[in-house]
Amino acid sequence: MTDLPLSPFFVLDLTRARAGPTAARQLADWGANVIKVEELTKPGDEDNAWDLRHGSDFQNLHRNKRSLTLNLKDPEGLAIFKRLADKADVVIENYRPDVKHRLGIDYETLKKTNPRLVYASISGFGQDGPYANRPGLDQVVQGVSGLMSITGLPDTVPTRVGIAISDSGSGVYLSFGILLALLQRERSGVGQWVNTSLLQALVALMDFQAARYLIDGEVPPQAGNDHPTGVPQGVFKTADGYINISGSGAMFPRLCNAIGSPELITHPDFIDFKLRSKNRGALNDAIGTKIIEKKSADWVDLLNKAGVPCGPIYTIDQMFADPQVKHIGLAQPIDHPTLGRMNLVAQGVNLGTKPVKLRMATPERGQHNDEILRELGLKDAEISSLRERKVI
Numbered sequence: 001m002t003d004l005p006l007s008p009f010f011v012l013d014l015t016r017a018r019a020g021p022t023a024a025r026q027l028a029d030w031g032a033n034v035i036k037v038e039e040l041t042k043p044g045d046e047d048n049a050w051d052l053r054h055g056s057d058f059q060n061l062h063r064n065k066r067s068l069t070l071n072l073k074d075p076e077g078l079a080i081f082k083r084l085a086d087k088a089d090v091v092i093e094n095y096r097p098d099v100k101h102r103l104g105i106d107y108e109t110l111k112k113t114n115p116r117l118v119y120a121s122i123s124g125f126g127q128d129g130p131y132a133n134r135p136g137l138d139q140v141v142q143g144v145s146g147l148m149s150i151t152g153l154p155d156t157v158p159t160r161v162g163i164a165i166s167d168s169g170s171g172v173y174l175s176f177g178i179l180l181a182l183l184q185r186e187r188s189g190v191g192q193w194v195n196t197s198l199l200q201a202l203v204a205l206m207d208f209q210a211a212r213y214l215i216d217g218e219v220p221p222q223a224g225n226d227h228p229t230g231v232p233q234g235v236f237k238t239a240d241g242y243i244n245i246s247g248s249g250a251m252f253p254r255l256c257n258a259i260g261s262p263e264l265i266t267h268p269d270f271i272d273f274k275l276r277s278k279n280r281g282a283l284n285d286a287i288g289t290k291i292i293e294k295k296s297a298d299w300v301d302l303l304n305k306a307g308v309p310c311g312p313i314y315t316i317d318q319m320f321a322d323p324q325v326k327h328i329g330l331a332q333p334i335d336h337p338t339l340g341r342m343n344l345v346a347q348g349v350n351l352g353t354k355p356v357k358l359r360m361a362t363p364e365r366g367q368h369n370d371e372i373l374r375e376l377g378l379k380d381a382e383i384s385s386l387r388e389r390k391v392i
C-alpha cells in the first residue's frame with residue numbers, strides 16, 4: 001500500500017529477540033520497506049522461543065518485512081550490507097554495544113557514505129556506563145527498574161508484569177525516536193544516532209510511580225489490585241467472578257448511590273479522600289458486601305450507566321470475543337503460504353479512524369534473497385555464486 005505514511009522509507013533491520021523487532025515492526029506496519037537481515041541457518045537457531053519461526057510470537061513480530069540472509073563476517077557479505085546501508089533511511093540494531101564496532105557497521109562508519117542515515121540502537125542498559133555490556137533481559141530489567149517492587153500483593157515476593165513490558169516499551173520508544181530523527185532530517189538534511197534501552201524505557205513508563213519518589217520522596221509499596229493512590233479503586237468479587245471498579249474522587253458519591261449505600265458518602269471514616277485512603281480496607285469491605293450480591297455483567301452495566309468506570313476481568317479468549325475489541329479490529333487476519341490463514345495482533349494506533357491492514361506474513365529465512373539482491377543490481381549468476389559460497 002503506497003499510501004501508507006512510511007512507504008517512502010527504506011529500513012534495514014539487524015535485530016532479534018523482541019525489543020528491536022518491535023521497533024522495526026512499527027515501521028513495517030505503517031508501510032516502510034523493511035528488510036530483516038538474518039544470519040544463515042546454523043545448528044541451534046531454533047532453540048530459543050523467539051526463534052521458532054512458525055511460532056505465534058515470531059509470526060506476530062516479523063510481519064510486513066522481507067528477509068535477506070547475509071554473512072556479515074564475510075567481506076563480501078559485509079560489502080553487500082554496506083551497499084544496502086548506503087541506500088537506507090534507517091538501520092536498526094540491538095547488538096551489545098561493542099559488537100557493531102567489531103563488525104564495522106556502527107553509525108560513525110556508515111554515516112561516512114550515507115550522512116542522511118538514521119541509525120537506531122536498542123540495548124539492555126545503554127550504550128555506555130557501568131552496565132553497558134551486561135546482557136539485557138526483560139525480567140532482569142523489570143527488577144532493576146523498580147517495577148517488580150510495586151507489583152504484586154502487599155508484603156509478598158516482588159512480582160514481574162505478565163508481558164515483556166520493557167522489550168515492547170523500548171521498541172515503541174525507539175520507533176518514536178526514529179520518526180523524530182527522520183522529521184529533523186527534513187530540516188537539517190543529515191541523519192543521527194538514536195538510541196534507547198530496556199532500562200531507560202521502563203523507568204520512563206514508571207511515570208507517576210517514579211515521580212512519587214523524585215518529587216515527594218515517597219517509595220511506592222506493593223498495592224496489589226488496589227490503585228496506588230485512587231480510593232476506592234480495585235478488584236471486587238461479584239456473585240460469579242470479579243470486576244474492576246474505579247470510584248475515586250468525584251465518582252465516589254455515584255458509586256455509593258449506584259450500589260445502594262448512600263450512607264457511605266457521609267460516613268465519618270470516608271468523608272474525604274484522606275480518610276478514604278487511611279481506611280481503604282474498611283471501605284473496600286463495605287463496598288464488597290454489596291458487589292457480591294449481583295453478577296459481574298449486571299454490575300458492569302449498572303455502574304457504567306451511573307457514570308462509574310467499571311469493567312470485566314477477561315481471560316485472553318474472552319477479551320478477543322468482546323464486541324468492542326472486535327469492533328476496533330484488534331485481531332487482524334493474514335494469509336501465510338505454509339501456516340494458512342491466521343490472526344495477528346493489530347497496531348495500537350489508528351490513522352483516519354481505520355486500523356492499518358496487514359500486508360504480508362512473516363517471511364521464511366532468506367525468502368527474498370534473490371529479489372533484494374536483484375534490486376541492488378546483482379545478476380542471477382552472481383547471486384548463485386554468493387549462495388554457493390555461503391555469503392547469503
